[in-house]
Amino acid sequence: MSDFFNTYGSLIVFMVLNALLALSLYLPLMAGQLSLASPGFFALGGYIAAIMSTKVFHVEAGAYPLGYVLIEMLLAALASGVLALIVGIPSLRLRGIYLALATIAFIEIVRVLSLTLEITGGAVGIFGIPQPFGTPLGYLWLALPLLIVAALAIWRLERVRVGRAFNAIRADELAAGAMGINTTYHKVLAFTLGAILAGIVGVVYAHVLNTWNARQGTFEAGVAYLTYVLIGGSRTVVGPIVGGLALTALPEVLRSLGGESLPTWLNNFLNSGQSIIYGTLIVLSTTFFPQGLITPRLLRFWRRTRASNDQ
């Protein structure tokens, strides 16, 4: 068992963190807003962690204090929130594909800035980000509570006024306005909550990776998060979590399927055919499961069968 955790420690942590990133994309989607901005805020959070831990907090020896990581997370949340308001208020006037394009432009700007600015280390990035934990698996102490809190908060949010307003805007924005819902406020709120979550995850990611540069938080990353949501399911909070966990593990599972006995081409495919497999999965799931694998109907069905088994 401990062997298993040592081998797969970082994989398990990345699964949880990617589930969180999927949730950061799911939040604006709750209000019907397709935003690919998450990687930009994720990159920002990572740079805040990298700069704070290597240039501001000086820790000479031993493990990096967890308290400092929490301070970085708080700063990242604040910075992402403020930036989300600045980006979100003008761009959420745009709809559909235009909002998606505006958010892609935003992550490009973040990328170019981090390549040119001195404080972000230019093209080289920032190295030697200190570690608060001795093993990769230790990061579960941060990532798992974060996932539980985020999932519970979103789950509750969907059941109260604000979440219902999100749902109404997703279903029919015009009718939502006519029913007294301040649509702009709610769209900006959903976008900002997603940005804050992505920024916080960036902090943890930077420590796990030990290094941060402009290759983090790209457009491709945004597409990957979107894949998690679309395949896992975009209509319930469980969907993006399942999608993030499963699709992060998938490449490892495929790699482990390979071996001596298989032909070389198949091994190559299992090792590096990731984008082909993701692409195929997107096509299949959007064709056969337009709401993703985990749907509200499926969850209701599970609850009912469990309730009747309990009797």
Added chain:
Amino acid sequence: MSNDHPLLSIRSITRRFGGLVAVDGVSFDVRPGEIFGLIGPNGAGKTTLFNVITGLIPPSSGELTFADVAITRRAPFRIARRGIGRTFQNIRLFSDLSALENVQIAQHIHERSSTLAQVLGLPSARRDDRRTRARAMELLELVGLAGRASEIAGNFAYGDQRRLEIARALALEPQLLLLDEPAAGMNSSEKHELSAFIRQLRDQFDLTVLLIEHHVPLVMGLCDRIAVLEFGKLIALGDPASVRNDPAVIQAYLGDE
């Protein structure tokens, strides 16, 4: 407010779409407590006028006053919160949500507890939730859909969707209710029931009703006053008897009935 002091005042409203003048300098008042009918041939600009009143599209020119407050060019949600509820000619329910949720959404402006209290499920928020849920159930009961509260709105039959839209609009607790062709697709006995129901709503909720309807006998029997639009212009205004005998109206509209 005395009875002839208008609740809604429409002043020289014009709305153009490119070269087309959909609403052309229309002015009239709606008085508190009346059931006011808006009739006219297809394309006369009735729905456009509703959209202008509720802020969904801005007027090209003209002014709107509701309960003595200027509402011209206000955001739709502000106009709704001031007390104007509406239904849509081409039904616009939140079709993937349940009937209950549809009504609760419109009711959310009356919830007092903070979002944080609601997410944490604090007692004040739970009380609020119980109250709005009970109120939403009452409204579903009123339109005869209480037994189907948890069904998805999009699966309802056409007539039930229309009734659900009325319940949703009532959840705002409006002073003025705008109904856009509520009797569309109903047979004559259903139209009769609807007529009685609208009167009941007016009395029970102290409502003022502004309604668009094609079916002339229904409008004549139900409305206190009627305005007639043709090609965006107001061509007649008055009580049912005077409108019915108006030569311009007979020419434009009633002639082909």
